[in-house]
Amino acid sequence: MNTTQLRKLGVSDLCIGAAIEGIQRAVQEDELRGREIKKLISSVLAEPSDFVAHPHFGRLAREIIENANFTRPAPIEYQVWGREIDAACHAQMRQSCALPMAVGAAIMPDAHLGYGLPIGGVLALENAVVPYAVGVDIACRMKLSILDIPTTELDANFYRFKNALDKGTRFGIGSVHERPQQHAVMDADWTVSRVTRENRDKAWKQLGTSGSGNHFVEFGRLTLEQRDEQLGLEKGEYVALLSHSGSRGTGASVCDTYSNIARALLPRQYVDFGRLAWLDLDSEAGQEYWAAMTLMGEYAAANHDVIHRLVSLIVGGKIIAGVENHHNFAWIENHNGRDVVVHRKGATPAGEGVLGVIPGSMADPAFVVRGKGNPASLNSASHGAGRRMSRTAAREKYSWRAVQRDLENKGVRVLSAGADEVPYAYKNILDVMQDQQDLVETVARFDPLIVKMSEDGRAED
Structure with missing residues (x-):
């Protein structure tokens, strides 16, 4: 199974690596094939707690449980100065404000697209540096x-x-x-x-x-x-x-x-x-x-x-x-x-x-x-x-x-x-x-x- 097929099955991007690792082990050690593997992964997705000790898909099960309990904090708001700031610049600023330790942000009137934080961006973080x-x-x-x-x-x-x-x-x-x-x-x-x-x-x-x-x-x-x-x-x-x-x-x-x-x-x-x-x-x-x-x-x-x-x-x-x-x-x-x-x-x-x-x-x-x-x-x-x-x-x-x-x-x-x-x-x-x-x-x-x-x-x- 490839990445696209795994996504269609319901495997999140955060768990793709664990799923692929499990597939490789299942093929090599138990000689399982496509339909059997697909059925097994579907079972793991439905009841991950039943598979935490599985020899091939235990890691996938544990990561599904871990990510199910994870929620990102809401992005903070940011202040804006300036009349000529494009949408791509705002998109970068919004992603910067979604950092989990962000506590303050602003965008200056000279702002334009950069790498990561836009040029003209101001970002305050708690005990972290980007x-x-x-x-x-x-x-x-x-x-x-x-x-x-x-x-x-x-x-x-x-x-x-x-x-x-x-x-x-x-x-x-x-x-x-x-x-x-x-x-x-x-x-x-x-x-x-x-x-x-x-x-x-x-x-x-x-x-x-x-x-x-x-x-x-x-x-x-x-x-x-x-x-x-x-x-x-x-x-x-x-x-x-x-x-x-x-x-x-x-x-x-x-x-x-x-x-x-x-x-x-x-x-x-x-x-x-x-x-x-x-x-x-x-x-x-x-x-x-x-x-x-x-x-x-x-x-x-x-x-x-x-x-x-x-x-x-x-x-x-x-x-x-x-x-x-x-x-x-x-x-x-x-x-x-x-x-x-x-x-x-x-x-x-x-x-x-x-x-x-x-x-x-x-x-x-x-x-x-x-x-x-x-x-x-x-x-x-x-x-x-x-x-x-x-x-x-x-x-x-x-x-x-x-x-x-x-x-x-x-x-x-x-x-x-x-x-x-x-x-x-x-x-x-x-x-x-x-x-x-x-x-x-x-x-x-x-x-x-x-x-x-x-x-x-x-x-x-």
Whole structure:
């Protein structure tokens, strides 16, 4: 009997393996055939308690009894921000909310389809972490540095800024610096897991690089409408450097390794959760993943630190203020009086008074924001504008060179990028900001003027 025939007979997917094992033993040891086996399985399905000690179908009987007493908890509700979220994204969110330890969830206005938890999804779990709800590019983050260079230089001395981006940054799958950069993060304990230990040399070579996908480094004009005490800046216009990247290939290896472990440990009743497989924080694997994730957070911050140090040194500017925040991470936070694990996959921490940066696209502004600490969003906001078009669709529809010329006519010079990252592939950042006025307030506006991205048109490694 095959799987389809077993399902028609009434065997649930959770018990298929036990049924097949029983059939194989019955054929080999007692030489039973199709009709006899079908009759025997029907009897097991009708009265499983009579067969728990059966030499061939005892396991099937026990699993039928076990699953008959099993009921999944009802999915929790989730809050929604945004006007442009497709059905597939909502389907992913509903499945995430059906995790047995889920206690809170929200979806941000930049949300779009991802793996497991949608990008722009926020999920709070009790004492568990889901590697794919953190994401492949662990601790991907934004960093904005404000420089002591007059804004007139942006127009008057384009090649000064172009040279700084060309020489101070590296893009593309597997990109490295010719000479490994120095940073204290490489003196941290990389033995917290096998995967971090084995990838340390690779991570060092990639330190201070941006990779590919939607990662960028750009110069632009920051406009501050009034003095801000947190930034320590007066009202005015400033030259600013903005970057977006994460933990590179090592972060991806950490995610894949521990997601595979989590999937192998999934109870049979939850095998359909796939990439939403979780690790108990009290388990050895859960503790290892948490330590590796934390290290990747430090490493991603170091990547940006090196990029901003190199670029600002080459351009000849001093950093006088800055803002940074990461997404694709999990935090232990207190919500509704208890500690929970808050996953923000493509979502920005927006606790009360917390500064962050929310970018648009290469042709649209980014915003420095201050969180309002809205408990309904688990103190979160969007991490950007969010895609409205897949990479494949964008490459098929747009000619990159034509888009590049159009952007230059509008005052935005893109040194390198791919058609998959054209502005039209993204939602309108102004709409996204309008949809989350109860989550953040705008502190300053950053308008990109000189942009550098990867040309290879592939997602980050």
